[in-house]
Amino acid sequence: MADVLIIGGGIVGLLSALSHTDRGRRVTLVDAPASHPPASWAGGGILAPLFAWRYPDAMNRLTADGPARYRELVSRLAGYAGLRHDDLCDSGLWVEATGAERESALDWARDWRQRCEPRALADAWPAAEDRDGVWFPEVGNIRNPRLLKALRARLADQGVRRVEDRAVAVEPEGRGATVVLAGGERLAAPSVLISAGAWSPSLLAPLGVSVPLFPAKGEMLLYRLAPGQVPSIVLTENGYLIPRADGAVLAGSTLKEGDASTEPTEEGRRRLEAMAASILPALADLPPEHHWAGVRPGCGRDWPYLGEVPGTHGVFAAVGHHRNGLVSAPASAEFLVQLMNGETPFLDPADYSLGPSSS
Template identity: 90%
Template sequence: MSHTERGRRVTLVDAPAERPPASWAGGGILAPLFAWRYPAAMNRLTVDGPGRYRALVSSLTGYAGLREDDLCDSGLWVEAAGEECRRALDWARDWGQRCEPRALAAAWPEAADRDGVWFPEVGNIRNPRLLKALRARLADQGVRTVRDRAVALDPMGRGATVVLAGGERLSAPSVLVSAGAWSSSLLSPLGVSVPLFPAKGEMLLYRLAPGRVPTIVLTENGYLIPRADGAVLAGSTLKEGDDSTHPTEEGRRKLEAMAASILPALADQAPEHHWAGVRPGCGRDWPYLGEVPGTRGVFAAVGHHRNGLVSAPASAEFLVQLMNGETPFLDPADYSLVASPS
């Protein structure tokens, strides 16, 4: 539920685009990469991600041209052998996920063969299209968008005043900070320490016949993600601490080699696009969500790193519950922010 469905007036402060949004740095897989390697705190935010997105896409279809098939029910094949395969199957059993051992060639004879596991209920979403639809829906619900950059927060007895680069000051009884890798500049003056950093990722797009790549394929070196119209994403590089958005020749070569290692036919096909984006990196494997220590009514949602998209619906529900004084469906202690040492 959005705040507007609870009768709240909402203003979104969003800086003018100086770089591609973080959504361009990810492919939209509706599961963490190798989910069994993550702690329970992250899995609680992501394990029902596919179902949450099916409901979200159903409610947003038609906004900004979003189509139901922009959520591709492709399934997810993950490279895993031996002990890694056993870990994956044990995790799936414990978290109630459908999963079975399956060699890649059994699902896709054209691909290079290797051992793995198959998650038939995990698909992918075209995240840039979803973002456009969300913006259109918010505007339709009366949410005000201010195109400026927040430079400071002045806490009040309840809530805070948001100081904008253009000089405007916006005051509200509830304020949520969610500025990606750059959130620390707003939180540090409030006495909060969060280990955030930019993390650059590069991706390629190939144009193939629809269905040529039948499933998401995840290996230790990267992944292929099919869209319904035949577009196939190859990703992604990861360079922590880099906030540049220029694609590199090194990144292109690495991704082309990875893609051809999965589908040998791609060695003879040039990608159609190559781009880079910046993720909100974090020093731990799950995000910080909750009220800022020492304030009343100032909240933060930061540090989602590579799992921002799949964990976004659950993170939003959790924060809305906290911001409205409701009983949250998760334990706030698991996600709380940390006050800086005095």
């Protein structure tokens, strides 16, 4: 029997599995990627929330050191499934902001010890239209599909058992739970984590958990340019461009709350093409190479729920990472694994609790 059973092999489940195995725990990971493609694959990989200063402290505590945590993680995993050091693209992040918005960004950066300075877009990128904004030189982006493959390879090496099936029920017991799979198998463990992204509510509702979670579809485009043509991540109110080291440029993203479908749409493509061309006019003449959609684990508040499911002993959930699950996952996983192992957590559990007193 495994010590820990994790439901969901997105970034949150995979990083939690890694932390558990680092502590010598035997982990089984149940994942249903074919029926529910992970948001962690579809996402853009920006290692900061969009307009980070608009978020509460509970989110900032999970995200402020995201870039540093990813540097460590990529150093550790480099070479697994072809993961390269430059898959963590050290691009910097430029954000459009003027007036009071720009002051808020600078104040926030000072409070959270982030390097940030006022900078016009054209100063860094003469090809671009001139706009005012702020520049975060230490925020980059991660090539997330490759990172997921590297994590899976590393976990296999560390002895994690992977079961490709869909969990249909979690039946709590005195300690832990039995997890029932669509194929009929029943797996029991004294410690269970529900980290099934946007699909977690169907497992949590029968356990009496009623936190505001919803699917939130997002579409993205990928353009192929020569490396370096987009020198940094560029974020505006209408969307963003993300340069990868190999010249790929991602344009994102749409947001449709309540939509759990993964088919890209014509409307999404048109909106993203117009947004991309508004930042880099040359993109108006270049057809995108790929267009895809993913389903974010949407949440009615601006930070996730992380903790034990009330009324159970040993059933935990990590849900509602919404638009910031990649940047926050290393901290979320560390916090959760501390809770699950009875260690002193580095954050206050009350802030993330699934209990009735949380809001």
